[in-house]
Amino acid sequence: MTVLRPDAAPAGGADLGASAGLCDDLARASLALARRFAAGGTLWCVSPSSTFHAHHVAVEFVHPVIMGTRALPAVVVPAGADLVASLRATVRPGDMVVAVAGAAEAEVAEAMRRGPAWGTETVWIGAGPRPADGAADHVLWLDLDDPLVASELFVRIYHLLWELTHVCFEHTGLLRPDTCEEEVCITCSDEGRTAEVVSVDDLGEALVRTAEGREHIDTTLIDPPRPGDLVLVHAGSAIASLEEGR
Amino acid sequence: MKFVDEYRDPAAARRAVEEISVISAGEHRKFMEVCGGHTHTIYKHGIENVLPTNIELVHGPGCPVCVIPMGRVDDAIALAEQPDVIFTSFGDMMRVPGSKGNLLEAKARGADVRMVYSPLDALRIAMANPERQVVFFAIGFETTAPSTAVTLLKARERGITNFSVFSNHVTIVPPLKAILDSPDLRLDGFIGPGHVSTVIGNRPYRFVPATYGKPLVTSGFEPLDILQGIVMLLRQLRDGRCEIENQYTRAVRDEGNTKALQVLAEVFELRPHFEWRGLGFISHSGLKLSPAFADWDAELRYLVPGVRVADPKACQCGEVLKGVIKPWECKVFGTACTPETPIGTCMVSSEGACAAYYNYGRFTREAAAAARIPVRSA
Amino acid sequence: MSAESTAFLYPFIEGDEHDAASLLADLATSAAAKWDQSSRLRVETLEHLDGQLAEVGAVMARCFEAGGQLFAFGNGGSATDADDVAQLFTRPPWGEPLPARSLVTDHAVLSALSNDVGFDVVFSRQLEAHGRPGDIALGLSTSGNSENLLRAFAQAARQGMRTVGLSGYEGGRMADCSELEHCLVVPSDSVHRIQETQAALAHALWAAVQHAYRPEGAP
Numbered sequence: 001m002t003v004l005r006p007d008a009a010p011a012g013g014a015d016l017g018a019s020a021g022l023c024d025d026l027a028r029a030s031l032a033l034a035r036r037f038a039a040g041g042t043l044w045c046v047s048p049s050s051t052f053h054a055h056h057v058a059v060e061f062v063h064p065v066i067m068g069t070r071a072l073p074a075v076v077v078p079a080g081a082d083l084v085a086s087l088r089a090t091v092r093p094g095d096m097v098v099a100v101a102g103a104a105e106a107e108v109a110e111a112m113r114r115g116p117a118w119g120t121e122t123v124w125i126g127a128g129p130r131p132a133d134g135a136a137d138h139v140l141w142l143d144l145d146d147p148l149v150a151s152e153l154f155v156r157i158y159h160l161l162w163e164l165t166h167v168c169f170e171h172t173g174l175l176r177p178d179t180c181e182e183e184v185c186i187t188c189s190d191e192g193r194t195a196e197v198v199s200v201d202d203l204g205e206a207l208v209r210t211a212e213g214r215e216h217i218d219t220t221l222i223d224p225p226r227p228g229d230l231v232l233v234h235a236g237s238a239i240a241s242l243e244e245g246r
Numbered sequence: 247m248k249f250v251d252e253y254r255d256p257a258a259a260r261r262a263v264e265e266i267s268v269i270s271a272g273e274h275r276k277f278m279e280v281c282g283g284h285t286h287t288i289y290k291h292g293i294e295n296v297l298p299t300n301i302e303l304v305h306g307p308g309c310p311v312c313v314i315p316m317g318r319v320d321d322a323i324a325l326a327e328q329p330d331v332i333f334t335s336f337g338d339m340m341r342v343p344g345s346k347g348n349l350l351e352a353k354a355r356g357a358d359v360r361m362v363y364s365p366l367d368a369l370r371i372a373m374a375n376p377e378r379q380v381v382f383f384a385i386g387f388e389t390t391a392p393s394t395a396v397t398l399l400k401a402r403e404r405g406i407t408n409f410s411v412f413s414n415h416v417t418i419v420p421p422l423k424a425i426l427d428s429p430d431l432r433l434d435g436f437i438g439p440g441h442v443s444t445v446i447g448n449r450p451y452r453f454v455p456a457t458y459g460k461p462l463v464t465s466g467f468e469p470l471d472i473l474q475g476i477v478m479l480l481r482q483l484r485d486g487r488c489e490i491e492n493q494y495t496r497a498v499r500d501e502g503n504t505k506a507l508q509v510l511a512e513v514f515e516l517r518p519h520f521e522w523r524g525l526g527f528i529s530h531s532g533l534k535l536s537p538a539f540a541d542w543d544a545e546l547r548y549l550v551p552g553v554r555v556a557d558p559k560a561c562q563c564g565e566v567l568k569g570v571i572k573p574w575e576c577k578v579f580g581t582a583c584t585p586e587t588p589i590g591t592c593m594v595s596s597e598g599a600c601a602a603y604y605n606y607g608r609f610t611r612e613a614a615a616a617a618r619i620p621v622r623s624a
Numbered sequence: 625m626s627a628e629s630t631a632f633l634y635p636f637i638e639g640d641e642h643d644a645a646s647l648l649a650d651l652a653t654s655a656a657a658k659w660d661q662s663s664r665l666r667v668e669t670l671e672h673l674d675g676q677l678a679e680v681g682a683v684m685a686r687c688f689e690a691g692g693q694l695f696a697f698g699n700g701g702s703a704t705d706a707d708d709v710a711q712l713f714t715r716p717p718w719g720e721p722l723p724a725r726s727l728v729t730d731h732a733v734l735s736a737l738s739n740d741v742g743f744d745v746v747f748s749r750q751l752e753a754h755g756r757p758g759d760i761a762l763g764l765s766t767s768g769n770s771e772n773l774l775r776a777f778a779q780a781a782r783q784g785m786r787t788v789g790l791s792g793y794e795g796g797r798m799a800d801c802s803e804l805e806h807c808l809v810v811p812s813d814s815v816h817r818i819q820e821t822q823a824a825l826a827h828a829l830w831a832a833v834q835h836a837y838r839p840e841g842a843p
Contacts, residue, residue, distance in 0.1 A: 051707070052708045148827040156662050167647075236363065239441065
């Protein structure tokens with residue numbers, strides 16, 4: 001791990017180049033956020049080990065520095081809270097979660113994994129070893145070990161996220177929800193929707209939450225799930241647990 | 247059409263596409279995705295457009311709606327038109343044409359046909375209407391059959407007698423074998439079905455590498471999952487391996503869902519053979535209710551005509567289902583056969599290869615016509 | 625795109641755009657340009673202020689050696705930078721943990737002062753309560769014009785504290801503030817680019833302190 005030593009010149013220049021990929025990912029994440037904001041979504045900001053980043057993201061969106069740009073709903077999930085429990089209680093389908101955190105922060109990974117069940121768009125900003133592929137909808141990652149330089153560049157990343165999101169607002173035609181979403185045969189196709197168990201009863205049924213809302217499903221085909229577990233739902237039945245070892 | 251910005255984790259997807267290019271090194275590789283859900287994802291997210299041109303994806307028979315033969319649709323309509331029957335069906339089945347129209351038309355003529363999202367919903371309708379008979383049109387692979395089985399167990403447990411099931415459940419492994427036996431198709435490997443595999447596990451596919459020498463990778467349904475499945479297939483080919491691998495580890499266990507398999511064994515038994523649209527009769531590929539559930543078997547409760555109807559001559563669903571021809575190579579694609587007026591079943595369900603091509607604009611009616619050698623008609 | 629002749633003037637009124645590909649390409653190009661711009665500003669500022677950073681770092685190190693502590697403050701995004709500074713000094717990735725606090729974290733104090741007196745005094749009143757001679761007041765502002773920072777520097781000076789400021793543009797009022805001993809300016813007119821380089825400056829200042837810090841008894 002290379003750390004900025006006091007006797008070395010502060011790192012700069014060459015090693016701070018953004019890969020073309022990061023800029024593409026920023027563009028895509030910004031359009032996704034703009035669409036969700038346009039539809040009334042709220043951005044939940046998370047950074048368990050450096051809360052100041054979460055506060056910085058939120059203040060950018062709520063109180064834009066550029067005159068004429070609209071204030072957007074962004075909220076910090078307080079430090080010290082049970083992150084998953086806090087988000088579970090407050091997020092609504094259509095919301096967004098942005099995290100500034102390392103890949104090893106397990107509670108962040110858990111919050112991101114629940115995106116499909118909660119109906120949230122997830123953005124994970126970090127550096128160093130990457131989270132598992134597909135850990136979030138948007139993984140904005142720096143190939144960089146120095147924690148201080150990485151932290152400085154996180155500021156740059158979420159500033160750009162804010163700037164590009166506002167550029168997207170000028171393209172109103174691209175912000176509408178996808179109207180050509182075709183009718184999918186949700187039950188006969190080999191569909192499996194991710195759902196989070198809210199409560200279970202003794203009769204093998206559970207109340208679950210999905211991106212489309214709450215519903216009752218049958219759970220007799222899997223080992224009894226616990227509230228908070230993720231399950232895969234097909235044709236009204238849970239056909240698999242998405243929890244390790246169950 | 248969707249945009250690549252809607253891929254989950256585009257950075258990881260980009261790395262997978264790069265690796266596909268590097269490993270395949272320009273060599274032509276042909277993989278079949280067995281499952282209709284995969285076909286749907288591939289079109290919806292334009293996966294063929296991000297892959298190098300030497301990687302060809304062939305669409306398999308994995309759409310339960312597409313493989314229902316016309317005769318079974320005629321039987322369903324006959325059941326729906328029985329007096330006092332409430333006929334329940336998944337949405338896509340309603341538009342599938344039999345030889346004399348579809349279920350929606352039967353509904354328009356006065357039959358009580360209702361769309362449901364799960365077999366349990368059909369059972370709830372039966373409980374709410376004790377004076378009526380409720381028939382559920384059961385279709386689907388090993389993923390859906392357990393839900394039907396659970397529903398039948400509940401019906402028996404609660405003593406609900408005004409409910410019956412018209413079973414058209416089929417299994418995916420027999421047609422996979424039929425495709426491997428087919429001389430007109432050369433494949434380099436298979437993308438195995440994800441959610442079927444949550445139920446049956448990975449073991450039933452062992453014959454694919456063992457007997458036929460083809461690798462199979464079970465994959466999830468996100469675009470990233472499919473790309474990673476292709477990477478894993480290519481790595482096997484590069485390393486000279488040929489085995490069953492599991493990309494979809496977050497949901498699929500090797501042994502499958504043992505509870506679901508138990509329930510299936512209790513409620514269903516194999517038919518000696520079952521007709522697949524375009525593929526003909528395939529041995530041991532259909533499920534009917536076991537004798538213990540005879541009281542809930544619509545085929546025993548009602549006199550089902552059971553007439554076999556030949557597929558329309560012009561329709562080439564069979565070749566499409568086997569991956570022998572691409573949808574736009576069918577004579578009627580986009581002209582006589584469209585999602586609004588489907589002739590073949592592949593054009594009905596959004597998981598069907600033809601409808602997917604048509605809906606996502608890969609080939610418009612005009613492009614299809616241009617791509618085809620015109621046939622002079624009288 | 626519509627065929628209306630005014631479309632090029634008012635693109636934000638266009639509602640019938642439906643191909644995101646060109647927008648995404650523009651956004652990526654814009655992101656890359658701003659990224660490079662930020663990288664250049666960062667390198668140039670760090671190089672330009674290299675001597676000053678070492679000097680201020682040494683001044684701050686003497687304060688810490690003598691038992692002083694650091695108070696960091698700012699508004700908005702700069703408030704989060706103040707939190708960053710406090711966290712970095714007290715829980716550093718390497719080197720010596722040093723006493724530092726952010727003056728923006730206590731919402732009871734902030735709201736009481738704002739409500740009862742006014743927001744201009746939120747930092748100066750806290751310094752009045754906590755500051756001792758030999759402590760350090762570190763204020764961050766992108767404009768250099770924040771009234772509550774200027775008042776805080778004046779209060780700190782009255783109490784015999786050392787004063788350090790991070791500013792942007794051409795320094796703003798902080799550049800002319802006689803009570804502010806050291807003012808490190810990021811020469812840019814973009815609030816975002818200033819803030820990005822200020823984060824780097826704050827970290828470099830911390831590194832300079834660690835470099836110069838010689839606790840009692842050490843060689």
